[in-house]
Amino acid sequence: MSQGTDVSYMKELHSESPLSAMIELHSGVRITYMLQAVAELGIADQLAGGPLPVDELAKRTESNADALYRVLRALAGKGIFTEVSRRVFALTSLAEVLRSDHPNSLRDAFQMHGQKFMHDAYAEVGHTIRTGQPAFEYVNGTQLFEYVAQRPELQELFGKSMGKANRQIQLAAVETYDLTGVQTLVAVGGAQGHVLAEILARHPGMRGVYVDRPRMVPAAEHTLSAAGVLDAAELVGGDYLESVPPGGDVYLVSHVLHQLGDDDTITVLRNIRQVMAENSRVLVVNAVIPEGDVPHPTKILDSTMLVLGRSRDRTEAEFEEVLQKAGLRLVDTVGRALPSSVVVAAPL
Template sequence: MSQGTSVSYMKELHSDSALSTMIELHSGVRITYMLQAVAELGIADQLAAGPLPVDELAQKTDSDADALYRVLRALAGKGIFTEVSRRVFALTALSEVLRSDHPNSLRDAFHMHGQKFMHDAYAQIGHTVRTGQPAFEHVNGTSLFEYVAQRPELQELFGKSMGKANRQIQLAAVESYDLTGVRTLVAVGGAQGHVLADLLTRYPGMRGVYVDGPRMALVAEQVLRAAGVLDSVDMVSGDYLESVPPGGDVYLVSHVLHQLGDDDTVKVLTNIREAMADGGRVMIVNAVIPEGDVPHPTKILDSTMLVLGRSRDRTEAEFAEVLRKAGLRLVETTGRALPSSVVVAEPS
């Protein structure tokens, strides 16, 4: 206990105090960069066959053995990797996810978000808070997508990191909603086609309609063909801000509306309402932010989008309002605990 104060700093640092909690949070950014480094080096891939001494790991990854040891030791203290004997490391359940071949691999995501142009934007979130404008554009002089489009060396990494993470989140959400009996599903903004391919595989009697721009349609056609479902899909190249095809029992809008402001969101939903039969449904796959202090991954993701672009996520009440303006009513929300939920709406 220090002289002149009743605070015991020893006690504070050895308990679940506010001080120790904030110190833990402060270390988060450093842990992120450590994960980015080991992801880029492919450490988890090297350990896939079993434990290895750090000297051998350093040789295989062209890195400094002492520095690599100190980083792996720090991560092992967080349950990411484990030091099975002195200076010998192995994978844990957490570091397995850093393997390139893991079905839920986050290796590319850590690698991407550790790039200088990304972390420089995150570091300037104060600019976004003060102005409401994306820090990414302030730091890099252009939007995220334009920045990547101008740099071919980044496009593969960006596509793999963003595509895989989004695909995993979307597929988890659609598992929470039963589409048994649906004859025709229209994927509005079908992107690379992975979600539509998964649904058509899961529901063999269903027919799909894919709607997106011509560039994405070319990619989606390959994905749907590889999944063996292309013959069950009508490919429609078009702008869903202008119109959508009629005749769908369900209109799937997956990770589209968070890219749009309220006016364009209402426009897309109105186009769907005009195209759908009275018995049709809209199935929105998107983050749904809970009200109040409830911890939820969407709150961090929404703040991330605030920095990187002009996207936003919505609460259930905010979804209900844009749906109402489009002549629809919210009837159900499933998968609330997931990073993305399913918001189901019908004609009002």
């Protein structure tokens, strides 16, 4: 390398250049696994009471002090933790989210996505690009949900990682739509019932109908009971790909359609259309991918789902297309600035 080329290269490294930006992106996978490790150790929980020396953190977490220091130093350089004095660390606003008791905790999510079987799937994204088939199935020989179901030691972590933050995202989206005056809300694919429970608690007098697979009903019953709204709800164990209960003023389909391909999505929407009144509404809570180069977290999430399974997120135009095929029209999309929006639909 000539001196001129060497100087040019160094200038690129010390500026906001494409080279520097790509190096930053290249470090992403390493940061992910550092976060997985400190989440597993519970470092943020240890710092909840205030700053601690790294030697004390290492003692509490049965870690090597030098190795822990070097990892925390690297994360502190990204604004995750802060070195308040030499070898003494404290939480930052980013690190707070790694606490187990944070309302939007991502500790379980970082632990889950750092597991080897997840890493191996992400590493085979090339297989997905070449074939269109999920890399997870290619690597692990089965679908993600089946893989977890066969391993009880993973089920709790998987449920937690998918749960708390996901519920907060769904509720934030639902809050953008005015449910005043709704007498009966049917939650199609209600999972463990958390979103329906929150809605019923906020709207006394509303009746809720829960429909999901029979094996999900006991968990939903527990959730609704704990929230004190079980008396306001009817629980239906069934397959929404076959039928949906009638009588809803609003049909809430929250984080369900992104798990389904177009054919099954149209089937669910048609089942709703067959039983809904002309003045009823369908609320699809889901990420809505913006067109063009607009940055949006769901663009990465959608490509992640491509690797892990047969799920997909959609643009507004793609939602409009599947709605029309089901006999529905798109009325509005609210909450566009949020990770998930509410796609409002009515009968054609």
